[in-house]
Amino acid sequence: MLFTVNKSPYLHSNLETCLRVAPDGAPLVLYEDGVYAAVAGTRVEGLVLRALAQHPVYAVEADLKARGIERLIEGVRVIDYAGFVELVEQHPVVPWL
Amino acid sequence: MEAVEFSEHGGHVGGTGAAGPPKKVLVLMRKAPYGSLYNWEGLQVLLIMGAYKMQGAVDVAVAFVDDGVFAITQGQDSTLLGVKPTAKTYPALPDFEIDRFYVDDLVIKPEPLDAAGMARLLGEQDAVLPF
Numbered sequence: 001m002l003f004t005v006n007k008s009p010y011l012h013s014n015l016e017t018c019l020r021v022a023p024d025g026a027p028l029v030l031y032e033d034g035v036y037a038a039v040a041g042t043r044v045e046g047l048v049l050r051a052l053a054q055h056p057v058y059a060v061e062a063d064l065k066a067r068g069i070e071r072l073i074e075g076v077r078v079i080d081y082a083g084f085v086e087l088v089e090q091h092p093v094v095p096w097l
Numbered sequence: 098m099e100a101v102e103f104s105e106h107g108g109h110v111g112g113t114g115a116a117g118p119p120k121k122v123l124v125l126m127r128k129a130p131y132g133s134l135y136n137w138e139g140l141q142v143l144l145i146m147g148a149y150k151m152q153g154a155v156d157v158a159v160a161f162v163d164d165g166v167f168a169i170t171q172g173q174d175s176t177l178l179g180v181k182p183t184a185k186t187y188p189a190l191p192d193f194e195i196d197r198f199y200v201d202d203l204v205i206k207p208e209p210l211d212a213a214g215m216a217r218l219l220g221e222q223d224a225v226l227p228f
Contacts, residue, residue, distance in 0.1 A: 008129050008164050033132030036167065061177065066131050068172030068184070 002091035003055075006032035009044040016047065018096040024054045027087060029079070031060040038064070040071040048073050060084055119156040120223040122146060126165030128228060130183050131175060136168050137183055139228030144186075147193030158197035159190075160210070160218065165228075166201055 003022050007014040015030075015037050022028065028051060030038050037044050038059040051057055052075040059072065061080045072078070079087070124143050128135040139159075146157040161169055173184040190196070199210045199218060210218065219225060 006132065008132065011127075011164050033129045033164070036129065036164070063131070063178070066173060066175035066178045066180070066182075067129070067167060068170050068174070070172065 001026045002029065002087055002093045003027070004029045004031060004093060004095050005034040005037070006030075006097060008033040009037040009047070010042075014096050015044070019047065019051050019055075022055060022094075027056040027058065027091065029058045029060065029084060029087060030076075031063050031084070033063075035059045035063045035067065035069060038072050038076045039069055040073045045073055048076070052076070058083070058087065119150075119153055121156045121221055122158075122224045122226060123218065123222045124157065124159045125225050125227045126159060126161045126168055127163045129164040129167040130173070131178060131180065135228045136165070137181075139226070140183055140186055142226060142228070143190060143195050144193055147190070147195050150194040157195055158199065158218070159195060160199040160201075160215065162201040162215065169200070 001023065003018050003026055005015050005018055005028065009015045015034065018028070036042070037048055038057070039045075048057065052073070056077065057075065058077050058079045061078050064070075064072075064078065124139055124146065126136060126139050130136040143157070143159055146155060149155045150157050169184060169187050171184075173182055175182045190198075199215070201210060201215070
């Protein structure tokens with residue numbers, strides 16, 4: 001199962017609840033405002049670091065660039081739209097909107 | 098359910114200098130840019146409010162709180178998204194007479210405003226427009 005999160009982790013609890021139910025090893029894609037979770041040094045960094053211990057975590061390049069995000073938490077993998085599509089093809093998608 | 102009834106001679110926001118002091122309006126930005134249209138719409142309202150300010154009808158300020166502060170971070174490049182880079186419009190706002198900016202000091206430091214300061218600012222307004 002591929003989990004996708006597109007909401008800011010500061011105003012919404014999507015990421016938190018998603019990680020509560022996502023089984024070990026399930027990949028997580030952060031896109032749109034969800035990419036703010038991938039920024040290093042924020043108050044959700046601990047949550048993302050714990051997630052990284054159990055899941056591959058991806059962030060979409062176009063959304064990172066649009067928001068001027070450069071400093072990512074180590075371990076978060078940057079993907080382009082083609083990479084996103086590839087993941088979607090490989091897994092059943094659970095959109096955690 | 099019925100619609101609210103409006104008086105035929107209903108009131109209006111602002112008014113001219115002759116009708117009293119300018120109404121104080123605060124555009125309150127709490128959402129991140131690009132993920133939704135809130136931020137973009139708030140920016141449009143600011144530009145419109147600038148026109149009213151030039152007529153002396155309103156006194157406009159803008160405050161960035163919560164995720165709203167992400168609207169004014171540097172280095173934004175929305176080329177890959179194919180949408181306009183809203184961040185580039187903010188520095189031009191003083192040209193539209195919008196020159197009072199407030200930023201939540203929890204997130205960004207340049208012109209900080211603590212919680213008490215924010216409460217005071219909110220209390221001073223005739224209208225708060227949230228985005």
